[in-house]
Amino acid sequence: MSSDxxxxxxxxxxxxxxxxxxxxxxxxxxxxxALTPVARTRRSLRAVxxxxxxxxxxxxxxxxxxxxxxxxxxxxxxxxxxPSQLSLPxxxxxxxxxxxxxxxxxxxxGFRLKGLPVSAAALSPHALYVAAGVGKSLVALAPSGxxxxxxPTSMRxxxxxxxxxxxxAIAWAPDGFRIAYLVRTPTRALVLHVIWGNGTHDTxxxxxxxxxxxxxxxxxxxxxxxxVGGRPIVYDLAHESHTVIRWKAARQVTHLAFAPDGKxxxxxxxxxxxxxxxxxxxxxxxxxxxxxxxxxxxxVSGQRVWxxxxxxxxxxxxxxxxxxxxxxxxxxxxxxxxHGQTVAVMANGKVLVGRLDALHTVVTFRPAxxxxxxxxxxxxxALGKNDVEVG
Amino acid sequence: VREPSDRDLVRRARRGDxxxxxxxxRRYWRDAWRAAYAITGRRALADDVAADAFERAFGAxxxxxxxxxxAPWLHRIVANRALDLLRAERRxxxxxxxxxxxxxxxxxxxxxxxxxxxxxxxxxxxxVVVLRYGVGMTPKxxxxxxxxxxxxxxxxxxxxxxxxxxxxxVEHVE
Numbered sequence: 001m002s003s004d005x006x007x008x009x010x011x012x013x014x015x016x017x018x019x020x021x022x023x024x025x026x027x028x029x030x031x032x033x034a035l036t037p038v039a040r041t042r043r044s045l046r047a048v049x050x051x052x053x054x055x056x057x058x059x060x061x062x063x064x065x066x067x068x069x070x071x072x073x074x075x076x077x078x079x080x081x082x083p084s085q086l087s088l089p090x091x092x093x094x095x096x097x098x099x100x101x102x103x104x105x106x107x108x109x110g111f112r113l114k115g116l117p118v119s120a121a122a123l124s125p126h127a128l129y130v131a132a133g134v135g136k137s138l139v140a141l142a143p144s145g146x147x148x149x150x151x152p153t154s155m156r157x158x159x160x161x162x163x164x165x166x167x168x169a170i171a172w173a174p175d176g177f178r179i180a181y182l183v184r185t186p187t188r189a190l191v192l193h194v195i196w197g198n199g200t201h202d203t204x205x206x207x208x209x210x211x212x213x214x215x216x217x218x219x220x221x222x223x224x225x226x227x228v229g230g231r232p233i234v235y236d237l238a239h240e241s242h243t244v245i246r247w248k249a250a251r252q253v254t255h256l257a258f259a260p261d262g263k264x265x266x267x268x269x270x271x272x273x274x275x276x277x278x279x280x281x282x283x284x285x286x287x288x289x290x291x292x293x294x295x296x297x298x299x300v301s302g303q304r305v306w307x308x309x310x311x312x313x314x315x316x317x318x319x320x321x322x323x324x325x326x327x328x329x330x331x332x333x334x335x336x337x338x339h340g341q342t343v344a345v346m347a348n349g350k351v352l353v354g355r356l357d358a359l360h361t362v363v364t365f366r367p368a369x370x371x372x373x374x375x376x377x378x379x380x381x382a383l384g385k386n387d388v389e390v391g
Numbered sequence: 392v393r394e395p396s397d398r399d400l401v402r403r404a405r406r407g408d409x410x411x412x413x414x415x416x417r418r419y420w421r422d423a424w425r426a427a428y429a430i431t432g433r434r435a436l437a438d439d440v441a442a443d444a445f446e447r448a449f450g451a452x453x454x455x456x457x458x459x460x461x462a463p464w465l466h467r468i469v470a471n472r473a474l475d476l477l478r479a480e481r482r483x484x485x486x487x488x489x490x491x492x493x494x495x496x497x498x499x500x501x502x503x504x505x506x507x508x509x510x511x512x513x514x515x516x517x518x519v520v521v522l523r524y525g526v527g528m529t530p531k532x533x534x535x536x537x538x539x540x541x542x543x544x545x546x547x548x549x550x551x552x553x554x555x556x557x558x559x560x561v562e563h564v565e
């Protein structure tokens with residue numbers, strides 16, 4: 001009987017259905033993006049260097065000839081990359097951007113920080129502190145630029161380097177008393193922590209979070225994040241309880257933003273923007289790159305699902321579900337709004353801040369020499385003395 | 392033309408060869424997804440688990456010892472990720488979740504009664520059955536993958552088989 005049963009069991013997996021084709025294609029794309037090539041051998045590296053040098057010489061000769069004839073203008077670094085993170089805190093007293101893993105901070109009080117290698121960063125309300133993932137720690141920097149405190153990214157400290165991970169995202173509570181942060185562990189799991197603003201009382205909220213920046217409710221007593229299955233979860237700090245939002249459409253969530261009144265949660269997925277709260281509504285067929293609230297309006301940087309693939313643009317989404325093109329600027333990075341009035345976006349190498357109909361440049365990103373132990377190398381940084389003019 | 396071995400593909404993928412990585416993906420995606428589906432019982436979770444397992448596997452190829460076979464390593468990641476997700480979901484759930492809501496109804500052909508019985512197994516037993524008979528791992532490999540003593544794996548397998556046998560006999564009588 002047992003052997004007969006085992007024979008039957010050996011074929012049962014092949015009787016199961018298969019994944020939808022688009023699921024496989026999407027998984028393939030994300031898997032390929034996760035490939036981290038190991039260093040080639042010294043011999044092949046040498047061959048690449050020689051080939052690159054030869055190609056560069058030939059290119060320089062050709063370009064020189066064309067330039068001499070007036071047929072070619074040469075420029076490098078014309079289009080800077082979008083920031084991976086953009087943080088405009090309550091009070092609009094400063095702005096922080098992370099580009100190519102380098103932090104740039106500018107505040108109205110004159111605090112300037114440029115070129116610090118970080119994995120994530122966010123300004124506190126009123127730009128009093130900046131929290132950043134530095135190495136295997138969460139670090140808070142005071143306005144003077146000194147380190148206010150540093151906390152290892154493991155509850156047990158970091159007796160071995162392999163015990164700790166890197167900070168993937170940071171969100172300050174609106175009252176400034178707590179920080180939610182995501183740690184990518186050496187096993188690539190994402191762990192959501194909440195720590196007090198003075199660097200004490202670190203608590204693990206969820207060991208199976210997704211890589212989406214958490215969003216605090218305005219009263220700082222609840223936190224929305226993306227958990228198991230890509231579903232939004234609201235964590236109530238007062239009751240230490242988790243509520244999983246089980247609306248079928250709220251899957252594969254990429255962005256979250258609590259409404260200013262705290263009664264609704266805007267949820268961006270790969271296909272649409274949803275409002276979870278009093279009623280569950282579809283509010284726009286836009287593939288969101290980021291979300292932010294301007295009063296009772298929702299601002300989305302994203303792509304229309306149809307036609308595809310359009311550039312990433314800035315839309316406002318009304319409660320009736322209409323996604324309206326707000327400004328035809330190509331947007332990169334995240335939208336952040338504060339006080340329901342101000343929005344910050346990254347576009348064409350500039351950070352634009354202001355009201356939606358009157359955005360103006362506050363920071364321009366240009367290449368800057370950041371230095372390095374083995375000779376100088378180029379990175380991107382914010383330039384400007386009195387950049388921040390809003391408030 | 393001889394198909395490249397897993398080891399060849401892993402080595403090429405480690406050097407950044409996306410074609411080799413894609414071939415490796417296509418070779419094991421179906422099995423990985425089906426194993427995830429058999430463990431989690433839900434297509435949505437299987438999508439997440441299988442995709443996440445491949446992402447983690449490809450991200451860790453640089454640390455993978457390519458003298459070892461690729462498939463058991465991948466299925467180990469699949470099984471552990473599925474267990475993590477299901478346990479976390481149980482912990483976080485504010486409502487009772489059906490344990491295996493959509494495997495049996497979706498499955499139209501094949502050994503329906505056997506599948507139904509597998510579906511009814513407790514999670515810990517179901518995982519070892521899927522890894523042993525679905526994926527073809529040895530009890531020793533399963534023990535390593537799930538970080539369990541070999542004796543625990545063997546006892547779970549024996550109890551699972553006993554439960555399956557009883558379940559199938561009941562159905563047969565009915």
